Amino acid sequence: MQYRTFNKTGEKVSLLGTGTMRLPLNADQTVDRAAAVSMIRHSIDEGVNYVDTAYMYHDGESEKIVGEALKDGYREKVLLADKMPIWLAKDEEQMKAIFDEQFERLDVDVIDMYLVHNITVPIWKRAKKFNLMDFLKEKQAEGKIRHIGFSFHDELSLFKEVIDSWDWDFCQIQLNYMDKEFQAGEEGLRYAASKGVPVVIMEPLKGGKLTDALPRSVEALWQEAEIQRTPAEWALRWVANHPEVLTILSGMSAPEQLEENLRILSEAEAGSLTKQELAIIDEVSAEYNKLIQYSCTACKYCxxxxxxxxxxAAINYYNEWFLYEGNPKLKADYPVWLTKGHQAGDCIACKACEEHCPQHLPISEIMKKTAEIYE
Ligand code: SF4
Ligand code: SF4
Incomplete structure (x- = not known):
């Protein structure tokens, strides 16, 4: 396993971090607890020392399973990360209750890496309204949490604003070779690093979309490459190539994925990809981009x-249906991000959005087409 240094403490952090958002499932879609505990423990036995969970992963099961996996001496071997879902709290009291509940579920005395979960414009406003940062500082002084960070899902400009507005110990962003300029992206990664804020990476495989059900044209490009690697290896090596990255979270749902990730991130070093290798990845990324139906920049002017x-988000799902050739994972994910009552099919075609779209996208029409696919 490769290790990188956490600049705040000098601790060595494994380049592979164990994510627990997509744990192994039973046939009835409940989490296979025994398999999940064994996979988390096996990752630690093989050198992983960063384990990440969140309040809402698997409806709270993830925190409980991580707690179980970290018994019998495993807790001391890892940095444990958890997150405050401030959007679920109606007031400060509820925010505090969620925090306490996380400790009960995990059954630990201290959480090493505590994040404000999923910062977007409204979530950042809510965090300020509920004095979340003061609360976290208090908890840090009490020794309940060690390091304070945030995870991020909005525009680069907000990312820079958030980085500059507080003395963060670390942050977490989505990054893969398809999302170089999406949300914080590569520029955000470099910006955080330039301010001394270490960066944890999530979605290195875009939730499995870069590895399962590849478009035929993409598959052909990988096959033509001089060096033969799996799509997962290309994607993970691309992320690991960035020296600014502290650790890469991979939400592994099967033991063979864990084995592959362990191997790749034991070998992949920062700056090790050659010009030719980077050019192949760029070609694949360009091919994916050709398949995009509507060029929404996620500016949110609409x-x-x-x-x-x-x-x-709805337009993104529409595009991804064509990019990833109807990957069933998309249908499973859709209601998580577009909740009932606020899905594309709920569009009333008022067209209020269309006059604000700088890309002049036919949004109401796209909503209709998205609903036909996903609802
Ligand atoms: S056209 Fe549909 S998506 Fe656009 S603002 Fe109206 S309801 Fe919302
Ligand atoms: S205004 Fe247009 S480009 Fe911007 S997020 Fe809305 S649909 Fe996408």
Missing amino acids: MPCPQKIDIP
Whole structure:
């Protein structure tokens, strides 16, 4: 296993971090607890020392399973990460209750890496309204949490604003070779690093979309490459190539994925990809981009929508259907990000959004087409 240094403490952090958002499932879609515990423990036995969970992963099961996996001497071997879902709290009291509940579920005395979960414009506003940062500082002084960070899902400009507005110990962003310029992206990664804020990476495989059900044209490009690697290896090596990355979270749902990731991130070093290798990845990324139907930049000028539809998210799902050739994972994910009552099919075609779209996208038409696919 490769290790990188956490600049705040000098601790060595494994380049592979164990994510627990997509744990192994039973046939009835419940989490296979025994398999999940054994996989988390096996990752630690093989040198992983960063384990990440969140309040809402698997409806709270993830925190409980991580707690179980970290018994019998495993707790001391890892940095444990968990997150505050401030959007679920109606007031400060509820925010504090969620925090306490996390400790009960995990059954630990201290959480090493504690994040404000999923910062977007409204979530950052809510965090300020509920004095979340003061609360976290208090908890840090009490010794309940060690390091304070945030995970991020919005525009680069907000990312820079958030980085500059507080003395963060670390942050977490989505990054893969398809999302170089999406949300914080590569520029955000470099910006955080330039401010001394270490960066944890999530979605290195874009939730499995870069590895399962590849478009035929993409598969052909990988096959033509001089060096033969699996799509997962290309994607993980691309992320690991960035020296600014502290650790890469991979939400592994099967033991063979864990084995592959362990091997790759034991070998992949920062700056090790050659010009030719980077050019192949760029070609694949360009091929994926050709398959995109509507070029939405996620600027959100079209929002808010009276039906509270997350318009760029819906357009993204429409595009991804073509990119990833109807990958069933997309259908499973859709209701998680576009909740009932606020899905594309709830669009009333008022067209209030369309006049604000700098890309002149036919949004109401796209909503209709998205609903036909996903609802
Ligand atoms: S047209 Fe549809 S998506 Fe656009 S604002 Fe109206 S309801 Fe929302
Ligand atoms: S305004 Fe247009 S480009 Fe911007 S997020 Fe909305 S649909 Fe996408």
